[in-house]
Amino acid sequence: MPTRLAPGQRVGERYLLDHELGTSEQGVTWQAVDERLDRGVALRIFDPRLDRAALTQRAGLAASLTHPRVVRVFDTGTDTGRFFTVSELLPTSLASVRLPLSATNALHTAIDVAEALQYAHERGVVHGNLHEGNVLLSEAGAKVGDFALSSRARSAKREDDLRAFGEMLFRVCQRQSGEVDELTRVVDSLRTGAYGSATDVLTDLRSLRPTPVAAPVQRRARRVWPAVVAAVLIAVIAFGATRLGHRGTGSNFVPGGKIHGTALRVFSVTDFDPRRDGGDGREGHGTVNKIDDGSPTTFWSTERYTTNAYFNGKKPGVGVIFDLGSPAAVGQAEVLFVGAPCNFELRYSDARTNQIDQWQTATAVTSPQLATALRFSPHTARYWLLWITKLTQGAPGGGTSAWTCAVAEANLYAP
Numbered sequence: 001m002p003t004r005l006a007p008g009q010r011v012g013e014r015y016l017l018d019h020e021l022g023t024s025e026q027g028v029t030w031q032a033v034d035e036r037l038d039r040g041v042a043l044r045i046f047d048p049r050l051d052r053a054a055l056t057q058r059a060g061l062a063a064s065l066t067h068p069r070v071v072r073v074f075d076t077g078t079d080t081g082r083f084f085t086v087s088e089l090l091p092t093s094l095a096s097v098r099l100p101l102s103a104t105n106a107l108h109t110a111i112d113v114a115e116a117l118q119y120a121h122e123r124g125v126v127h128g129n130l131h132e133g134n135v136l137l138s139e140a141g142a143k144v145g146d147f148a149l150s151s152r153a154r155s156a157k158r159e160d161d162l163r164a165f166g167e168m169l170f171r172v173c174q175r176q177s178g179e180v181d182e183l184t185r186v187v188d189s190l191r192t193g194a195y196g197s198a199t200d201v202l203t204d205l206r207s208l209r210p211t212p213v214a215a216p217v218q219r220r221a222r223r224v225w226p227a228v229v230a231a232v233l234i235a236v237i238a239f240g241a242t243r244l245g246h247r248g249t250g251s252n253f254v255p256g257g258k259i260h261g262t263a264l265r266v267f268s269v270t271d272f273d274p275r276r277d278g279g280d281g282r283e284g285h286g287t288v289n290k291i292d293d294g295s296p297t298t299f300w301s302t303e304r305y306t307t308n309a310y311f312n313g314k315k316p317g318v319g320v321i322f323d324l325g326s327p328a329a330v331g332q333a334e335v336l337f338v339g340a341p342c343n344f345e346l347r348y349s350d351a352r353t354n355q356i357d358q359w360q361t362a363t364a365v366t367s368p369q370l371a372t373a374l375r376f377s378p379h380t381a382r383y384w385l386l387w388i389t390k391l392t393q394g395a396p397g398g399g400t401s402a403w404t405c406a407v408a409e410a411n412l413y414a415p
Contacts, residue, residue, distance in 0.1 A: 005030065005045065011084060012077045015043050021091065022133070026050060026151065031089060033401050034074075040089040040401065041074065044149075048082050054154070055083045061125050061148040069116035071136055071145030090136035090143060090396065091339055097137075097296065099172055105295055106173030107183055109135070111205045112142035113165060117198035120147050121158045128153030130164040132172065137297045137338070139287050139396065139406070159193060162201065166190025182208050251363040257371035259332050263411035266292055267325035271300075272385060273318050274356050281354065283318040291320055291386075296408045299338045301395070302388060304402040309391045316356060319344075319387040322412060323352070330362070331378035331415025334371070335386065335407060340394035341368045342405035348381035359385050366390075378415040386410050 005028065009017045015032045018040075022029050027046040034041050046055055056076070062085070063073040075086040094109070101109065113135060120127065127134075129150035136143050150156075169187045186204050195201050269292045273283040284301050291300035300320060305312045333346055343366045347359035362384075363376040391403035 010035075011043060011045065011079045012075075012086075015041065015084075015086060017043070026149070031091065032086075034086070038401055042087045042089045042145075044085045044087070045079075046083045046085075050083070050151070052078075052083055054151075058148045058153060059083075059085050062146070065120055065123070065125060065147055067116060067119040068140065069112050069143055070119065070147060071134075071143045085149070087145065088143075090138050090145070091394070092137045092396075094132035094135040094137070094142070094168075094172060099132075100174045101172050103173065103181060103183060105297060106169065107205065107208055108295060109142045109172065109297060110169055110183070110186075111202065111209075113144055113168075114198055114202040114205055116144035116147075117161055117165065118202050120144075121161070121198050126153055126156045126158055127161045127164070128156035130161055131168055135168070139290055139299045139301060141295075141297055158197070162190055162195050162198065163193055165201070166192075251365075251374045251376035254332070254373035254375060257334075257369070257373045259334055259373045259411070259413050261332075261413055263334075263413055264324060264328055264330065266412070267323045270321045270323070271318075272321050272354075272387075274315050274354060288320060291407050291410050292322075294409070296336055299396070299406045299408040301406040302391065302404050304404055305391055306402050309393075309403045311391065317345075317387050317389045319385050320407075320410065321352065322384045322386070322410070324382050324384065324412070327380050327382045329378050329380045329414055330384060330412045332373070332375045332413035333363075334373045334409065334411045334413075335368070336409040337368070337370050337372075337395070338406040338408050339396055340392040341370055341372070342388055342392045342395070343390035344368070345385075345387040345389055346376070347385040347387050348379050349383045349385070350381055352383050356387070359387070364389075375415075384412055 005017060007017055007019055011017060011032065014034060014036045016035055018031045018033060020028060021031050021042065027044055029042055029044045032041050032043040059073065059076045063076065066072065071090060072088040073085055077084055125148050127147050129146065129152050134144060134146040136145050166187055170191060173183060173187065186201065189195055190201065269288055271283040271285050271288040273281045275281045283303060287300045290298040302318055307313065311318065327350065335344065345364040346362045348362055349359045362379050363374060365372060388405045391405050393403055395404045395406040
């Protein structure tokens with residue numbers, strides 16, 4: 001393999017390089033396509049100067065971990081003198097979201113990471129280099145990658161992982177000066193080495209979760225979508241709200257990609273497919289509630305379409321219906337994508353219907369950015385439809401061989 005890597009090169013006879021995800025002191029990570037299984041993967045190619053035997057041993061440890069909170073290592077190999085690993089592809093990490101997190105989302109993330117550490121430590125595997133860049137985000141929450149793969153892992157101990165965990169959480173959920181809560185106390189204890197095991201940390205973190213209460217007939221008001229977790233990547237920060245894509249007639253983008261206020265109560269969310277391809281009317285049914293759970297670290301995703309971005313030419317779109325319980329005026333909205341964003345419309349109707357042409361269009365957006373907030377002419381209706389009109393490549397679950405769309409949160413607001 002040539003020293004200089006480039007898109008279109010094949011590694012290990014089955015992995016086609018697509019684009020570079022990042023570099024480190026050990027090598028470079030690429031998004032690639034496993035041509036044998038037709039799926040996107042993360043392929044790390046290590047510096048050939050590193051000890052091959054040590055890399056093989058550490059990669060074997062990483063591949064032995066099969067917990068839901070650990071990024072899976074699928075394969076290892078060598079190509080023209082370079083050692084590589086092939087892992088689960090999760091392009092979004094804590095390093096790419098706007099920090100600090102709210103207390104609620106910081107707690108969810110901390111629990112996820114603690115579960116990964118507990119599992120690995122019980123099996124004698126130390127991470128050795130825990131930081132925001134290897135805490136990756138999936139539709140089911142956070143996952144930890146790169147266990148044992150760092151050269152530091154050879155000499156690191158479990159206590160080192162716990163201290164690094166504390167330092168990471170300190171950055172992730174940093175509070176205002178003088179503000180102290182129970183999560184802050186756990187973070188401080190981690191940073192000072194007060195914890196002896198990940199199990200103890202996990203027990204304390206789980207105790208901070210709110211006590212469940214009986215659900216009322218109508219869902220209570222959602223938490224306001226945290227501005228600090230808008231998942232706005234560097235491009236959005238750099239270009240600002242004036243470059244948030246092309247909006248439909250009569251709508252205006254909100255500076256900063258965030259609406260300040262309380263989102264409208266939602267009675268239920270339902271995935272929507274117009275059934276024009278002979279399907280069952282479902283679309284990402286298993287994850288639809290993730291679009292309305294108040295957490296930007298989980299998401300709803302469409303199905304995979306392998307022919308083109310227009311749903312294989314079988315239907316005009318798919319989406320999610322928001323039932324407000326009763327007619328309500330809506331004049332503002334936020335949509336937070338994961339991975340590459342996709343074109344969408346906001347539609348409304350007084351009656352729930354499977355006929356898309358019976359839904360009225362409030363606004364349409366093409367070429368959106370990851371965090372899109374907009375205002376439009378108010379309309380009053382009980383049912384609102386986030387209608388995806390064009391898919392994209394690069395969103396979770398699709399990689400570069402299929403078209404999908406992933407949405408972390410969608411919120412509706414009064415005018």
